[in-house]
Amino acid sequence: MSIIRTQALTKVFPGDVRAVDSVRFEVEAGEIFGFLGPNGAGKTTTIKMLNTLIQPTSGTAEVVGFDIRREPAEVRKRIGYVGQDVGVDEYGTGRENLSLYGHLYRLDSKTIRDRVKELFELVDLVGYEDKIVSTYSGGMRKRLDIAMGLIHRPDLIFLDEPTVGLDPQTRAHIWDYIRSLAKTVGITIFLTTHYMEEADQLSDRIAIIDLGRIVTVGTPADLKQSIHGDVVILTPRSAKEEECKEFIDCTSAVLSGQPFVHGVQATNGQLAVFVDDGETAVPGIIRLLSSEGIEVATISVSRPTLDDVFLKYTGRSIRAEEGKATTYADVIRKRSRR
Amino acid sequence: MDTMADTYFQTIRHIRTQIRMPVWIIINLIQPIIWLVLFTQVFKSIANVPGWGDESFLQFFAPGVVVMTVMFGSAFSGMGMLHDIDMGILSKLLATPASRISIVLSRVIASMLVLLLQALIILAIALIMGVHVETGAAGVLLIMILVSLLGLGFAAFSNGLALLLKRPEPLIGLINFVTLPTVFLSSMMMQPDLLPHWLDTVRHFNPVDYAVVGVRGLILEGYVWSDLWRSFAVLAAWAVVGLAFGTLMFRSRAE
Numbered sequence: 380m381s382i383i384r385t386q387a388l389t390k391v392f393p394g395d396v397r398a399v400d401s402v403r404f405e406v407e408a409g410e411i412f413g414f415l416g417p418n419g420a421g422k423t424t425t426i427k428m429l430n431t432l433i434q435p436t437s438g439t440a441e442v443v444g445f446d447i448r449r450e451p452a453e454v455r456k457r458i459g460y461v462g463q464d465v466g467v468d469e470y471g472t473g474r475e476n477l478s479l480y481g482h483l484y485r486l487d488s489k490t491i492r493d494r495v496k497e498l499f500e501l502v503d504l505v506g507y508e509d510k511i512v513s514t515y516s517g518g519m520r521k522r523l524d525i526a527m528g529l530i531h532r533p534d535l536i537f538l539d540e541p542t543v544g545l546d547p548q549t550r551a552h553i554w555d556y557i558r559s560l561a562k563t564v565g566i567t568i569f570l571t572t573h574y575m576e577e578a579d580q581l582s583d584r585i586a587i588i589d590l591g592r593i594v595t596v597g598t599p600a601d602l603k604q605s606i607h608g609d610v611v612i613l614t615p616r617s618a619k620e621e622e623c624k625e626f627i628d629c630t631s632a633v634l635s636g637q638p639f640v641h642g643v644q645a646t647n648g649q650l651a652v653f654v655d656d657g658e659t660a661v662p663g664i665i666r667l668l669s670s671e672g673i674e675v676a677t678i679s680v681s682r683p684t685l686d687d688v689f690l691k692y693t694g695r696s697i698r699a700e701e702g703k704a705t706t707y708a709d710v711i712r713k714r715s716r717r
Numbered sequence: 718m719d720t721m722a723d724t725y726f727q728t729i730r731h732i733r734t735q736i737r738m739p740v741w742i743i744i745n746l747i748q749p750i751i752w753l754v755l756f757t758q759v760f761k762s763i764a765n766v767p768g769w770g771d772e773s774f775l776q777f778f779a780p781g782v783v784v785m786t787v788m789f790g791s792a793f794s795g796m797g798m799l800h801d802i803d804m805g806i807l808s809k810l811l812a813t814p815a816s817r818i819s820i821v822l823s824r825v826i827a828s829m830l831v832l833l834l835q836a837l838i839i840l841a842i843a844l845i846m847g848v849h850v851e852t853g854a855a856g857v858l859l860i861m862i863l864v865s866l867l868g869l870g871f872a873a874f875s876n877g878l879a880l881l882l883k884r885p886e887p888l889i890g891l892i893n894f895v896t897l898p899t900v901f902l903s904s905m906m907m908q909p910d911l912l913p914h915w916l917d918t919v920r921h922f923n924p925v926d927y928a929v930v931g932v933r934g935l936i937l938e939g940y941v942w943s944d945l946w947r948s949f950a951v952l953a954a955w956a957v958v959g960l961a962f963g964t965l966m967f968r969s970r971a972e
Contacts, residue, residue, distance in 0.1 A: 430812045452814055460812035464805025470734040482726040483815040485719065511737070527809070 381405040382535050382567045383412075383429060387438035390424050398424040400591035401438065406569060406584075408534070411561050413582030414571040415685060417697050421591040422571035423463060426537050429569070430460045443534050456484070459528030459536035463543060465520045466527075469513040473504060473523050476512060477530055484531035491530070498526040501563070502556055518549035522556060529560075535567045536560075542577060550577075557581055575685040575697060587689055594692040599685065606683035606691060607641045609657030611664060613650045614677040623648045626673065633671050639663060646696050651687065723819035724826065731797065731827030742831065749786040749839050753779065753846070760906070769908055772937055779843040780860075780933040781905035786839050787832045787864040787871075788899070788925060792892045794828040794872035795879030799888065802879075821963050825872040832868055833861055848936065856935040859945075863935075866952035867928040870959035877959075877966035899925045924955040 383406035390399040399421040406412040414422050427433045429442050431451035439446055445453040467476050474495055481491035499505050502522035512520060521541065528536050541557065542550040558581065561568055572578050578585050579599045586596045595602065615626035627645045634640050634652055639660055641653040654660040657680030668675055681687075689697045735742060757775040764774045798821075801807040810820055840850075840857065850856050875892065882888050900906070902919050903926035909917055920926040931948030934941045 427808075432808055432811055455812060455814045458812070460809060462805045462808050462812075464803075464808075466805035466809035468730065468734070468806060469804075470737045471730060475730070475733070479726055479730055480813060483723060483810070483813045485722070485814070 380408045382408040382444075383440060383442050383569065385429075385438065385440040388425065388428060388435055388440050389437045390421075390428060390433065391436040397591050399428070399435075402588070402591070402593050404586050404593055404596060406535075406567065408567050409565060410583040411557070411568040411570060411581050413578040413585040414569065414588060415573070415575065415578040415582075415585050415689070415697075416571075416588035417573055417695075420573075420588045422573075422588060423539055424591075425588070426460075426539050426569070426571060430458055430537050431455055432460075456531070457534050459531070459533040461525050461528040461536065461538045461541060463539045465517075465524045467512050467520050467524050469520075470511065472509045472511055473499070473515070474508040476523060477527055480527050481530045486531060494530055494532075498529060501529075501560070502526045516549075517545055518552060521545065521549075521553060525553075525556065525560075529564070529566075532564075533566065535569065538568060538570045540571055540573070542572070542574065554580055573697060575689075579685050585685070587685075587692065589689070589693045589695075595688070602685060602688045603683045606653055606687050608653065608655035608683075609660075610681050610683055610687050611652040611654055611657050611660060612677075612679045612681065613652065613664070613675050615648070616674050616676045618648065620648075626650075629671065629673055630668065633667055633673065634664065637663070637667065642691070644690055644694060646690055646694070651690060653687075653691070657681070720816035720819050720822075723816045724823045727815075727819060727823030728827045728830070731824055732830060734797070735827070735831050742835070745786065745790050745832075746835055746838060748789075749782045749835075750842060752785070753782050753839070753843060756782075756906075757846075763907075766911065768910055775843075775846060776848050776937060777908070777933070778906060779840075779846075779848045780936050781900075781929050782843070783836050783839050783860065784864060784867065784905065784925060784928045784932055785900060787836050787868040788928075789896055790832040790835065791825075791828050791868035791872035792875050792896050794824060795875035795877075795888055796885060797824055797828075798876045798879040799883070799885050802883065817967065818964055821873070821876050821967050822960075824876055825869055825960070825963070828872045829865055829868050833865060836861065836864055850936050851939045852935045856940075860932050860935050863928055863931045863948060863952060866949070866956045867924060870924060870952070870955040873956070873959035873963035877963040880963075880966040899923055902926075903929050905929045924952060927951040927955075 385403055387401045387403060388399060389397065389401050391397050402425060414425065416422055428435045429440055429447060431447055431454050434448065439448050442454045443457040447454055477495045477498060478491050481494060486494070495508065499508055502525060504519060504522055507515065507519065512523065515523065525538070525541070538557070542553050545553065554577070557568065560566060570581060582599060584596065584598050585602060587594045597605070613630060615623050617623065627650050630650050631643045631645070635643050639654055643653070644651045652664065661678055661680060664678070686697050757778055760774045760778070763769065764772070840860070844850070852859070878891060879888055902916065902923050904912060904920055905925070912920070927948040930944055934944050
């Protein structure tokens with residue numbers, strides 16, 4: 380049974396920015412569905428349409444059995460939302476924060492008391508119920524934030540970049556909570572992230588989104604297998620743009636015709652070569668390149684990661700995108716380059 | 718029913734927040750006390766000007782300070798909304814089934830409740846300083862209703878503008894730009910008869926003046942119903958227009 384089903388879901392912002400462009404996907408009940416893409420890819424916009432915070436420009440979606448346009452109130456009752464910002468009231472205690480949401484979901488006081496106890500255990504905050512949230516650490520706030528999205532036992536919870544801005548240790552902790560949530564509560568989780576490890580570690584299935592379009596959907600294993608084997612990364616001797624380009628052009632021309640090469644992809648002044656088996660391919664690559672007089676600075680072999688999947692479909696690397704804050708202007712620029 | 722319950726629970730939250738951040742309340746209390754003490758000292762001799770009347774400047778100005786406390790306090794009500802927007806709290810609230818109007822309404826009501834308490838304290842200080850309320854306890858109740866209506870309007874406009882402007886800087890600028898002139902474009906500090914003719918005309922378009930005239934009447938003169946009903950009607954309309962604006966902005970800008 381699918382718990383989310385979108386139909387050509389589209390959001391166009393003023394200035395003709397197509398933040399989400401005819402997106403179509405289904406999420407099965409009970410799974411952790413990861414939405415992976417760089418900043419500005421349209422992840423948050425998609426979530427905000429699905430949780431009824433913003434109206435789609437066109438297209439629609441069915442969430443927990445109700446249409447987001449026609450019956451947003453019914454959708455809201457059955458979903459939890461944990462936004463990118465930690466939306467907790469720092470002047471309230473943990474209990475006060477949770478109780479307010481309990482009341483807003485129209486639970487009675489007794490149920491709220493029970494659930495607060497239960498949720499503080501789940502997110503490991505027992506003992507902090509009556510402490511003011513401003514004394515919580517970042518990780519504790521995020522855990523409270525997640526608990527607040529669960530107070531009404533929703534069928535589906537949206538986690539928008541749940542570990543953004545947290546240190547690696549806290550991030551690993553939050554991952555554990557998300558996993559145990561899926562196991563113990565049996566809730567469907569829709570998770571967006573621009574961290575490949577996060578999508579890889581947590582998701583049953585992943586949709587990769589870029590520039591408002593879904594590029595591919597599958598299990599992490601399937602997606603990595605679609606790369607067919609390993610990735611060999613070649614780096615040129617010179618970092619100068621022109622020589623770099625020449626290196627990539629020549630090398631691509633030499634290698635792309637070879638029977639053992641599935642494909643090549645230029646990225647950030649390097650060339651990724653997709654092959655079945657990296658170790659055995661390297662000697663052949665070296666031989667071919669030296670016979671053509673092409674000099675290589677470094678050669679590295681790696682098992683495919685989701686970044687390679689992203690690279691294969693978009694020609695760009697998420698890792699490289701991570702450092703940049705993508706603005707709508709960037710998105711427009713990228714689009715016009717196509 | 719749901720709307721009332723939602724409003725109630727959020728109002729509790731907002732009042733709690735204000736109580737736990739007492740600096741704001743204290744500043745808001747000390748400021749009018751300074752006005753009350755300082756202004757009545759500075760302007761003491763105004764009462765000797767021909768045409769002023771019998772009352773001392775303190776008696777004349779104290780109602781204005783009560784009105785001013787509520788007005789300035791409620792005008793900044795939208796800052797809390799901006800905080801909720803910035804922190805991602807508003808998005809979280811909007812994703813719940815909570816009644817939409819309760820989100821604005823609870824803020825306005827919480828501002829009002831805290832400000833009414835402040836207004837009562839100011840009034841009590843004025844009484845200690847020697848001001849006499851002609852209409853007694855019932856009059857105090859009517860005074861509180863009058864300033865509530867004025868404050869409701871200002872708080873609702875402030876929240877609406879917060880949603881429109883989205884940033885604290887323009888909101889603070891606008892509030893300062895509007896509030897001080899509305900004080901001087903009223904009879905808060907000067908007998909209406911002594912105001913220049915143009916100002917005496919302009920003040921009739923200023924809701925603050927209706928609050929000042931109404932409250933002052935109840936303190937100095939007793940029940941002058943002809944003035945009182947006009948004040949109530951205008952301030953009720955002001956509150957309704959403010960709430961309509963706040964709700965409209967919320968509907969259109971809360972995305």
